[in-house]
Amino acid sequence: MSKYSLEKILELMNHPSNIRNISVIAHVDHGKTTLTDSMVSKAGIISTKLAGEKRVMDTRKDEQLRCITIKSTAISLYYELDEQSLPQDSDGNSFLINLIDSPGHVDFSSEVTAALRVSDGALVVVDCVSGAFVQTETVLNQALSERVKPVLMINKVDRAILELQLEPEEIYQQFVKVIESINVIISSYEDEYLGDIIIGPTKSNVAFGAGKQGWSFTLNQFAEMYAKKWNMPKEKILKRLWGDNFWDPKRKKWVKTKKDKEGNVLERGFCKYVIGPICQLFKLVNQKEKNEKALNKLLNGIGVKLTNEEREEESKELLVTIMKKFLPAADALIEMIIYHLPSPKVAQRYRVQNLxxxxxxxxxxxxxxxxxxxxxxxxxxxxxxxxxxxxxxxxxxxxxxxxxxxxxxxxxxxxxxxxxxxxxxxxxxxxxxxxxxxxxxxxxxxxxxxxxxxxxxxxxxxxxxxxxxxTHENAYPFKQMSFTVSPVVRIAIKPKKIQNLPKLIEGMQKLEKADSCVKCLIDEKSGEYIIAGAGELHLEICLKDLKDDYCKGIEIISSDPVVSFSETVTQESSQVCLAKSANNHNRLFVKAYPLEEGIINTIEKVNKDQKIYSTNNFLNTLTTKYSWDKKFVKKIWAFGPEQTGPNLLIDTTKGIQYLNEIKSACSAGFQSFTGVGVLCNEPVRGVKIEIKDVKLHADSIHRGENQVIPMAINSFYASELTAKPRLMEPIFLCEISVPKYISGQVYNLLNQKRGIVLSEIPKEGSNLVIIKSDLPIIESFGFNADLRSATQGKAFEQCVFDHWEVVEEDPLKEGTRANKWMKETRVRKGLEPVPFPLEHYHDKL
CATH class of the missing domain: 2.40.30.10 (Translation factors)
Structure with a gap:
C-alpha cells in the first residue's frame, strides 16, 4: 500500500502531463463507490481491509444510511508506476489522479453533469449480471457530449460465479453483451477529435472484477503473466485471450473453430486461461476443507501467500483476502486510467471548442x-x-x-x-x-x-x-452545462411560525446555490414559496437539507409534490390578433403557430449561452429541412424564455418605420409571455409568434417600452388563445426489471397510471424481462411503492425525464382532465380559476 503524501500531490499538480481527471459514472447500485474504495486504499488513505466496505466517498450521513450516492465527491490520489513502461507523454513515473465519485440515481444527474465538465475521462461501471440500464446510457451520453473519453469496468463478476453459478463460457457471453451494448452507445457519437474510443478487452480499456471484494483485472495483466510463464511476446498472447480463439490440445495450436476435427468442443482462450482459473479458485475456497491440497497448489501457482491467521478465516472472508492479493482492483483500474485516458495537456486541445x-x-x-x-x-x-x-x-x-x-x-x-x-x-x-x-x-x-x-x-x-x-479583461465565459434532467416536480413550503419567514427565504437561497438542478421560487401572485426538483427523491433530499442545514431550528410545513406543466398551441391562430398600447397610439398585429418537434429539439440541443440566431447550421436547417423562407429566418427576433427556450418571435412585416426601435421591447414582452403562458402561468413550449403588422406613432416619446411591452404581451396572449391552446405534461421513460411470471402485474399498474408500454425485452441468462414504458410524471408519485406492493418487491424501476407530451383535451372546456389541471394550477398560484377571455387581450380596430 502506498503512503499518502500531500507533499507529492502538491508537487505533481505542477505536471499536467502526469495528471488524470476522471469521473466514475454508472447506473444506480452498480458499485461505483465500493469500487472507488480500492483506489483510495491503494493511495494509502484507508486500509486495504476496509476497501469495499467503508464507502469513503459517501461523505454524508444519509448516503451511508441509504447506501446511495447523493452528491458527487472529489479526491486526489497519488500513485507510482513501474518506470519500464510509461505513457509516451509522461514526465516521470509518478501520477496524480483527480477522481470524482458521482451519483447513479437519475434524480441526481445534474451532479454527474457537473463532474463530467471538469473531467477528461470517465470510468463507466456496469453490473455484469444486470447489464447496461437506461441511466448507464444517459450518463455515457453525457460524457461523450462533453468529449470525455470512456473506459469500462464490468463489475460484480462474483455474482455471476457465486449467485448464478454460470459456466466460464456463459460468463464470457455475458461480458460480450455488456461490451456490445456500451459500444452501440459510443458508436452513435462520431467525433473526429476524440478519435477511436470503441472499447475492447484486447485494447486493455476494459476491466473485469468485483469492487466489493476488491479485485479486478484487464487482459493485459493476464497476458503479461503468461508471457513470463511461456516466454512469448505479450502482444501475441493478448490477442488469443478474447474472441473466437480456441485451444486445440491435440494439435497444440490455436484455432478459430469451436470444435476440433473429431467434433469435440474446444475451450475458448478467455475461458481456459482467464475466467476459468478464477471460477476454479472460487470453488476451491468455498470447499476448502475438502480441497485444501488443490487450493494450496493453486495459490502457489498464482503466487499468493497467506498468513496462518488468514488461513483460519471463513470461506467468504478468505476468498476476499485471496482475490485482493491475487488481482488487486486498484492495479487494473490505475493501469486503464493512466494508459488509456488523456492528461489535461492532451484533452484540452480537443475539448476547448466545447468549453x-x-x-x-x-x-x-x-x-x-x-x-x-x-x-x-x-x-x-x-x-x-x-x-x-x-x-x-x-x-x-x-x-x-x-x-x-x-x-x-x-x-x-x-x-x-x-x-x-x-x-x-x-x-x-x-x-x-x-x-x-x-x-x-x-x-x-x-x-x-x-x-x-x-x-x-x-x-x-x-x-x-x-x-x-x-484574470483576462476581455475573456469570454465557459459555456453553460446542458443538463439531462429538469426541475419538473415541485413542492410548496412555509414556516410554521411566520416570524421565521426571513430565515426560510435565506435558507432557500443557500439550497439553490448548493444544488445545480434545484430551483427555489417565490410566486408573487400566490405568495407560495416553491422548491422545484428532478423527482420525488431529489425533493426529499432537498427538504431534508433545508431543515437540517440551511434552516436549522425552524419548523417547515411542506405540501405534496406537484408537477410543472408547459403550454403550447396546436394550430395556426384563427385570426390576426390586435393589441393597442395604453395611449392608443401604437398597434401590434400577430399570429401564433405551432413549431415542429424537430425544430424544438434542434433549439434545445444548442448550448444555452450561444447566440442561437447567429448559428448558421441552425438557420440552414430551417431553410433546407423545414423549407422556411430565408428572408424570415434572418428576421428571427428572439427565443424564449430566457433567450434560449424553444419558442420563436419572427418579424414578417415589410417597410415598417421605426420598427427596430421597438424590437427590444417586443423581445422583452416575448420573454414574459413564454415564461408565463395565458392558461395557467406555466412556461410556453413550441410556439412561433409572427408579427404581421405594426402601427407606430411618429413621436418616439409615445412608443416607449412602457407602452410597447404590455401591448406585446397582450397580443401574444390573444394569439395563444386563438391557436387551440393545450397543456403539455412531462413524461418519464420508465425501465422496469421484473420476473417474467409477474410481469402482468406491472402491465396492470402501468395501465392504471396511464403508462404506455414501449417494449418488453427478455434478459438472457435469467427469468427477468425489461419493460420500457412512458409514464406521466403526474402519475409517478408513489409509483415505486405501488410497484413493490404489486410485485412483492421483485421489480426494480428507474425513471428518467424523457419528453413533453401534449394533453389532447381542451383545457378551456369544463369537465376535461386538462381543465381540472389548469384550474388546480391557477388556484395554487393565487389566480382566478379560469383565465381572462380573449376580449381582455384582443382589441378591436
Whole structure:
C-alpha cells in the first residue's frame, strides 16, 4: 500500500502531463463507490481491509444510511508506476489522479453533469449480471457530449460465479453483451477529435472484477503473466485471450473453430486461461476443507501467500483476502486510467471548442488548448460545495489555464453574464484561499496550476451555481452545462411560525446555490414559496437539507409534490390578433403557430449561452429541412424564455418605420409571455409568434417600452388563445426489471397510471424481462411503492425525464382532465380559476 503524501500531490499538480481527471459514472447500485474504495486504499488513505466496505466517498450521513450516492465527491490520489513502461507523454513515473465519485440515481444527474465538465475521462461501471440500464446510457451520453473519453469496468463478476453459478463460457457471453451494448452507445457519437474510443478487452480499456471484494483485472495483466510463464511476446498472447480463439490440445495450436476435427468442443482462450482459473479458485475456497491440497497448489501457482491467521478465516472472508492479493482492483483500474485516458495537456486541445464561448483563436482559448500555466487564469466553477461554516460555500471547479493563487485579484463571470451586457453578473474580487478537496476533508494550497480540480474560498457571494473565474479583461465565459434532467416536480413550503419567514427565504437561497438542478421560487401572485426538483427523491433530499442545514431550528410545513406543466398551441391562430398600447397610439398585429418537434429539439440541443440566431447550421436547417423562407429566418427576433427556450418571435412585416426601435421591447414582452403562458402561468413550449403588422406613432416619446411591452404581451396572449391552446405534461421513460411470471402485474399498474408500454425485452441468462414504458410524471408519485406492493418487491424501476407530451383535451372546456389541471394550477398560484377571455387581450380596430 502506498503512503499518502500531500507533499507529492502538491508537487505533481505542477505536471499536467502526469495528471488524470476522471469521473466514475454508472447506473444506480452498480458499485461505483465500493469500487472507488480500492483506489483510495491503494493511495494509502484507508486500509486495504476496509476497501469495499467503508464507502469513503459517501461523505454524508444519509448516503451511508441509504447506501446511495447523493452528491458527487472529489479526491486526489497519488500513485507510482513501474518506470519500464510509461505513457509516451509522461514526465516521470509518478501520477496524480483527480477522481470524482458521482451519483447513479437519475434524480441526481445534474451532479454527474457537473463532474463530467471538469473531467477528461470517465470510468463507466456496469453490473455484469444486470447489464447496461437506461441511466448507464444517459450518463455515457453525457460524457461523450462533453468529449470525455470512456473506459469500462464490468463489475460484480462474483455474482455471476457465486449467485448464478454460470459456466466460464456463459460468463464470457455475458461480458460480450455488456461490451456490445456500451459500444452501440459510443458508436452513435462520431467525433473526429476524440478519435477511436470503441472499447475492447484486447485494447486493455476494459476491466473485469468485483469492487466489493476488491479485485479486478484487464487482459493485459493476464497476458503479461503468461508471457513470463511461456516466454512469448505479450502482444501475441493478448490477442488469443478474447474472441473466437480456441485451444486445440491435440494439435497444440490455436484455432478459430469451436470444435476440433473429431467434433469435440474446444475451450475458448478467455475461458481456459482467464475466467476459468478464477471460477476454479472460487470453488476451491468455498470447499476448502475438502480441497485444501488443490487450493494450496493453486495459490502457489498464482503466487499468493497467506498468513496462518488468514488461513483460519471463513470461506467468504478468505476468498476476499485471496482475490485482493491475487488481482488487486486498484492495479487494473490505475493501469486503464493512466494508459488509456488523456492528461489535461492532451484533452484540452480537443475539448476547448466545447468549453469556451469566445473566439477559438483568442488568447484565452489558446491558453486553454495548450494547458498553459503562464497564461491568463481560466477556471470553470461547476458546483458549490457547503463548508462546515454554515451558509458558506467552496466554489469547486477546474483550472483550465494559468495559475490561481490565494489572495489573487480575479474577475468572476456569473452564469447570467453576456458579452452583450458586460456589466451584468460580472464582479472583481480577491480569492481568499485555494483548497484541495479530499473527500470530506480539505487541504489548504498556496496556488494551483492548470489541469487540476480545486475549491476556492471567498467567491461564493458572487456565484449562484456555476461561473467563470479569470484574470483576462476581455475573456469570454465557459459555456453553460446542458443538463439531462429538469426541475419538473415541485413542492410548496412555509414556516410554521411566520416570524421565521426571513430565515426560510435565506435558507432557500443557500439550497439553490448548493444544488445545480434545484430551483427555489417565490410566486408573487400566490405568495407560495416553491422548491422545484428532478423527482420525488431529489425533493426529499432537498427538504431534508433545508431543515437540517440551511434552516436549522425552524419548523417547515411542506405540501405534496406537484408537477410543472408547459403550454403550447396546436394550430395556426384563427385570426390576426390586435393589441393597442395604453395611449392608443401604437398597434401590434400577430399570429401564433405551432413549431415542429424537430425544430424544438434542434433549439434545445444548442448550448444555452450561444447566440442561437447567429448559428448558421441552425438557420440552414430551417431553410433546407423545414423549407422556411430565408428572408424570415434572418428576421428571427428572439427565443424564449430566457433567450434560449424553444419558442420563436419572427418579424414578417415589410417597410415598417421605426420598427427596430421597438424590437427590444417586443423581445422583452416575448420573454414574459413564454415564461408565463395565458392558461395557467406555466412556461410556453413550441410556439412561433409572427408579427404581421405594426402601427407606430411618429413621436418616439409615445412608443416607449412602457407602452410597447404590455401591448406585446397582450397580443401574444390573444394569439395563444386563438391557436387551440393545450397543456403539455412531462413524461418519464420508465425501465422496469421484473420476473417474467409477474410481469402482468406491472402491465396492470402501468395501465392504471396511464403508462404506455414501449417494449418488453427478455434478459438472457435469467427469468427477468425489461419493460420500457412512458409514464406521466403526474402519475409517478408513489409509483415505486405501488410497484413493490404489486410485485412483492421483485421489480426494480428507474425513471428518467424523457419528453413533453401534449394533453389532447381542451383545457378551456369544463369537465376535461386538462381543465381540472389548469384550474388546480391557477388556484395554487393565487389566480382566478379560469383565465381572462380573449376580449381582455384582443382589441378591436
Amino acid at each position: 469556451y464561448a469566445g473566439d477559438q483563436n483568442d488568447e484565452c482559448a489558446q491558453a486553454i488548448a495548450n494547458c498553459d500555466p503562464d497564461g491568463p487564469v481560466m477556471m470553470y466553477v461547476s458546483k458549490m460545495i457547503p463548508t462546515k461554516k454554515k451558509g458558506r460555500f467552496y466554489a469547486f471547479g477546474r483550472v483550465f489555464s494559468g495559475t490561481i493563487k490565494s489572495g489573487q485579484k480575479v474577475t468572476i463571470l456569473g452564469q447570467n453574464y453576456s458579452a452583450e451586457f458586460p456589466k451584468k453578473d460580472r464582479f472583481i474580487t480577491k480569492v481568499q484561499n485555494t483548497v484541495l478537496m479530499m473527500g470530506n476533508k480539505i487541504e489548504p494550497l498556496i496556488k494551483c496550476c492548470c489541469g487540476n480540480m480545486i475549491g476556492l474560498v471567498g467567491v461564493d457571494d458572487y456565484l449562484v451555481k456555476t461561473g467563470t473565474i479569470t
